[in-house]
Amino acid sequence: MMVTGKGGTGKTTFSAAMGLVSAATGLNTVVCEIDTQRSALAPIFDCKVEYQPLVVREKLALCNLTWREAFTTYLERSLPVTGLVRRILENEVVNRFLDFTPGSRELVILSRIAQLCESYDRVIVDMPASGHMLSLLGVTRSLQQLFRAGPVRKRVDEILSLLLAETSSVAFVALPEEMVVNETLETMEQLQNRELAGCSPFVFLNRATLPSLTTDEARLMEWLGSQSLGPDAGEFVRAGLWEKQLEEDTIESLARLNEAFERGAISVGTISSGQSHRNVVGEVAAALGRKVGVTKRDLAWT
Amino acid sequence: MDINPWLAQQQLVVCVGSGGVGKTTTAAAIALQGAMSGRKTIVLTIDPARRLANSLGLSSIGNEAHKISLEGDSESAGELWAMMLDARHTWDALIDRLAKDPEIKQRILSNRIYRYVATSLAGSQEYMATERLHDIARSGLYDLIVLDTPPLKNALDFLESPGRLIHFFDERILKWFLSPYRRGRWGRRLMFGPTAIVWRLLGSIFGREFLEDLAQFFQDFTGLYKGFVQRHDAVVALFQDPGTAFVTVCAPNETSLEVARFFETEFQRRELGQGGVIINQLHQCEGESHDARAFLGELVEESSATPSLQASVLARLGMAHRRMRQRALAERRLCEQIKNTPAGRGFFQIVARSDQQVHDLKGLAWVANEIFEKSAQNRG
Numbered sequence: 167m168m169v170t171g172k173g174g175t176g177k178t179t180f181s182a183a184m185g186l187v188s189a190a191t192g193l194n195t196v197v198c199e200i201d202t203q204r205s206a207l208a209p210i211f212d213c214k215v216e217y218q219p220l221v222v223r224e225k226l227a228l229c230n231l232t233w234r235e236a237f238t239t240y241l242e243r244s245l246p247v248t249g250l251v252r253r254i255l256e257n258e259v260v261n262r263f264l265d266f267t268p269g270s271r272e273l274v275i276l277s278r279i280a281q282l283c284e285s286y287d288r289v290i291v292d293m294p295a296s297g298h299m300l301s302l303l304g305v306t307r308s309l310q311q312l313f314r315a316g317p318v319r320k321r322v323d324e325i326l327s328l329l330l331a332e333t334s335s336v337a338f339v340a341l342p343e344e345m346v347v348n349e350t351l352e353t354m355e356q357l358q359n360r361e362l363a364g365c366s367p368f369v370f371l372n373r374a375t376l377p378s379l380t381t382d383e384a385r386l387m388e389w390l391g392s393q394s395l396g397p398d399a400g401e402f403v404r405a406g407l408w409e410k411q412l413e414e415d416t417i418e419s420l421a422r423l424n425e426a427f428e429r430g431a432i433s434v435g436t437i438s439s440g441q442s443h444r445n446v447v448g449e450v451a452a453a454l455g456r457k458v459g460v461t462k463r464d465l466a467w468t
Numbered sequence: 469m470d471i472n473p474w475l476a477q478q479q480l481v482v483c484v485g486s487g488g489v490g491k492t493t494t495a496a497a498i499a500l501q502g503a504m505s506g507r508k509t510i511v512l513t514i515d516p517a518r519r520l521a522n523s524l525g526l527s528s529i530g531n532e533a534h535k536i537s538l539e540g541d542s543e544s545a546g547e548l549w550a551m552m553l554d555a556r557h558t559w560d561a562l563i564d565r566l567a568k569d570p571e572i573k574q575r576i577l578s579n580r581i582y583r584y585v586a587t588s589l590a591g592s593q594e595y596m597a598t599e600r601l602h603d604i605a606r607s608g609l610y611d612l613i614v615l616d617t618p619p620l621k622n623a624l625d626f627l628e629s630p631g632r633l634i635h636f637f638d639e640r641i642l643k644w645f646l647s648p649y650r651r652g653r654w655g656r657r658l659m660f661g662p663t664a665i666v667w668r669l670l671g672s673i674f675g676r677e678f679l680e681d682l683a684q685f686f687q688d689f690t691g692l693y694k695g696f697v698q699r700h701d702a703v704v705a706l707f708q709d710p711g712t713a714f715v716t717v718c719a720p721n722e723t724s725l726e727v728a729r730f731f732e733t734e735f736q737r738r739e740l741g742q743g744g745v746i747i748n749q750l751h752q753c754e755g756e757s758h759d760a761r762a763f764l765g766e767l768v769e770e771s772s773a774t775p776s777l778q779a780s781v782l783a784r785l786g787m788a789h790r791r792m793r794q795r796a797l798a799e800r801r802l803c804e805q806i807k808n809t810p811a812g813r814g815f816f817q818i819v820a821r822s823d824q825q826v827h828d829l830k831g832l833a834w835v836a837n838e839i840f841e842k843s844a845q846n847r848g
Contacts, residue, residue, distance in 0.1 A: 173487010174719065204730070206723070244673045269584070295487050312584050316675025344827065346488075379784070386773050386781045390764065398755050399763040405753065405788035406781075438791070440798030443722055 167290045170299040171339035172349045176372045176450070178206040179443070180339045181292035183451035189226035190455065190464040193287040196227040200275060200294060200302075205230055207292070210447050219282070227286075236274040239281065244317055272305035273318070276325045283328060296353040299336075303329065303362040330364035337368040340431070342375070342412065342419040351426050366428040371419060372450075374433035375412035384410055412436075432457065469744060471815040472840055475502065475612075479711035480605060481743060482615045486727040489719040490748040490835075493826050494819075495616035496550075497835035498715070503538060503548035504836070507611035510549040512601065536829070546611070551604075553597050562599055566695040572688050581685045598703045605706055713743035713814075718806070720750050720799035725806050732809060744814030746839060747803055749821045753789065753796040760785040 169181045178199075185197035196219050199207055205215040207230075211222045217235035219227035241251045282289045293299040306326045313319040328334060336357060340350045350369065357363045379387075387410055390403045416433070423431040437449045448467040455465055475481070475498070483495040492513060499511035510533060536548040560577065567573035576582050597615075604613060671679055706712060714735050718728040728745060735742045757763075760782040768778045807816055819838040826835055 174489060174724070178723075204726075241673065245669065308584055312580060313675060313678055316678065317672070318674055318678070341488075382773070382777050383781050383784060386768070386771060386777060387785070389771055390767065390781075393767060395767075396763075398757075399767070401753055401755050401792070402760045402763055402785040402789045405792035406785040408792065409784075409788045439795040 167288065168293045168299070168303075168334070168336045169290065169339060170293040170296055170336060170353070172341075172346045173295045175339040175341050175346060177295070177339050178210075178292050179447055179450055180337070180370060180372070180454075181290050182207060182210050182447045183454055184337075185226055185228075185290050186447070186451040186465055186467060187455045187458065187460050188288045188290065189224065190460045190466075191458065192225065194225050195288045195290065196229060196282055196286045197290045197292065198228075198279065198282065199230045199292050201232050201271075202230060210444050212444075229282075231275050231278050231291075233271040233275055236278040237270070240274040240277050243277075243281075244321075269305040269309050269312070272302050273309060273322070273325075276302070276306065277321055280325050280328050293336075296349055300353060300356055300360070300362070303357075304360060307360060307362070329362060332365055334363075335365050335367060336363050337370065339370050339372050340419065340423060341373055342371060342416040344415075344419075347419045347422050351422070354426065368429055369423050369427045369431045371416070371423060371431045371433040373436045374416045374420070375409065375436055376433065377413045377417060379410055379413060469813075469815045471744065471817055474713075474743060474815060475840070476505070477711070478612060478713055478743070480601075480613045480615065480706065480709070480713070482617060482707075482712070482714045483717050484617050484714060484731050485717035486724050489717050489724050490819075490826075491717045492616050493832065493835060494715075494717045494746055494748060494839070495614050497832050497839060499550075499612070499614040500538075500548060500829070500832050501836040501840050502612040502614065503546045504544075505546070506544050507546045508549075508609070509546060509612040509614065510551060510604065510610045511614045511616065512551050512553060512597070512604070513616040538829070549610070553600050563692075566692045569691075572691070576685070576688050579681070579685050579688070581681055599699065602699065602703050602706060606702075707740060710741065713741040715743040716745045717748060718745065719748050720802050722802065725802055728806055729809050732813075736813075742814045744816055745806060746817045746819065747806070748819045750799055750803070750818050751792060751796045752820050753792040755789070755793070758786045758790040758793070760789065 167184065169177050169184070171177050181197055185195050188195040197207065199205060199215060207228050208215045211228060213220060213222055213228070215228045215230045217230060217232050219229040221227045238251060238255065241255070245251060279289060279291060294302060306322050306329065309318065309322045310326070313322065338350050338354065340346050354367055354369075357367065387403065387406050391407050395403060420431055420433065432454075434450055434453045437446050441449075448465070451465055451467060452462050455461065481495075481498055483491050483498070485491045495513070496511050499509045502509035533549045533551045536550055538545050538548055563573060563576055563582075567576060597617075601613070601615060604610065667679075714731070716728045716731045718724040732742065732745070734740075755763075764782060764785065768782060771778070773781070803818065817839050819835060822831065822834060826832060
């Protein structure tokens, strides 16, 4: 499961929350970040996140896919004698070369994801934002053109067949805002045009405000908004109209996403403000859990 | 520091910050302000998601500068231009300029590794942005340039990438790389010593064919190295110029503010000009009482609504106000935190959340007003 979306939509939150739910259903799960200098998962789970998966609770591990370590793993897989790997990596020239060789970073990271898929029931990747996720996955197609045969080509083909498999999917996290929905739809289209995804992607509408106002209530609020109001009274009406606007944005965003995504959008409500990231993850996990029959007690997240 | 005289002195403003904080909109609003104060201004975006067009109300912006019409404005207004950077186009132009020999030029342009580097290599887009930026700055066509950058990780690439590319084309590396391909006395390709061992190993990872292509690519590129270094130095000088400043854009949430703090520290470390911080999308709610009836009861009674509808709307407004207040207070606490960060220097502007989503010039003008005019008013 590769989680992406426009910047700031809640990719990390959803990756972590999905990890919790997945582990609670009994699947051996790992949640991965991609080469982050400062882990976003670490403060949520209150632990260090490193290259080697670290088990943080029952059935749940975390890791950071740093490309240098991923490179070592990759070389160990490709070379017959493991002792040579260290010697190669000690060579400064080789290091510089690897630092800039076309697609090497992306390839080794994707390769590591594929490897994790062999040992876990579910691998959840907190991917880069939309455009950068496309470049990361797109490397497979570019490398196919670059390498017509040989060991790299073989690995690229393996990675692509994994990406296109029924068991792999991309999950978008969107917000009920016009520009976010635009970007989500554009990215999904690109993903399909460039044949980078097999099964149809999921989409989560985060911070959705589901309609609760009646038509009469909305009309009265609007009427209040058209009256001349003092600053204090104005604040009440503005707050009310703001929530009304959120409801309307949610309806419109849901309609657009439902039309474009075969599976339809899964909405998750707004979490009340001023909470720690850890609590927000818990609330999102609870909301996602409810949809698949996982209770708060199953999650055991406090 | 006051933002208005600050902007008047800048030639280049670079906006950085994490995703989804309104960076593109802010960059466009700063550019609009520059244009409205009579300067010829251009806003550039290197974001692959192509959002600038969206917030300027245009369907697309090409690799060429596109003039935005500032409808019905005063004579004092300058000009506003916008441009999206297309990496491959810029690469071709660069090769065209650096490679003197037409045969080599042709060979580079048709080399499949070059095609890959120019279109798909991560960081390539960022590198080319600095290239294009350099061109635009040198052209002298604009009084003010505002640059929008991609989110966090890539924005750092953007600062690093010229150096990284230079490393790649370092002559020492190229020589090493080409050494196994020097032809021997009988025209055979010879390999000796430790280089040959590493070379063979790389061959077993990447395949011989690929390495030979790569060697050819490097060979053609050797002559271009000096040109790259000169341009790199010029770009670095541009970033360090006193007329250049970096602006950190963030939203009032933990993650975004942490990213902002990180940037501020980085700028200080790298001795880059710090403009200041702009915090976007701030909710505002001053009143402490959530009793809607106390403030709106009489007015609601004047409406034609039934008493039960009146009551339900008043209850709704009370709850909405409570939520808004909670949010506003939490956000204000976060703002204070970043304001008091030791690394934070320069101006500190707050933009209230707009009732409407910003996707046209009118919206941008509103944002520009929040950033520039409101702060002037607050200072009296």
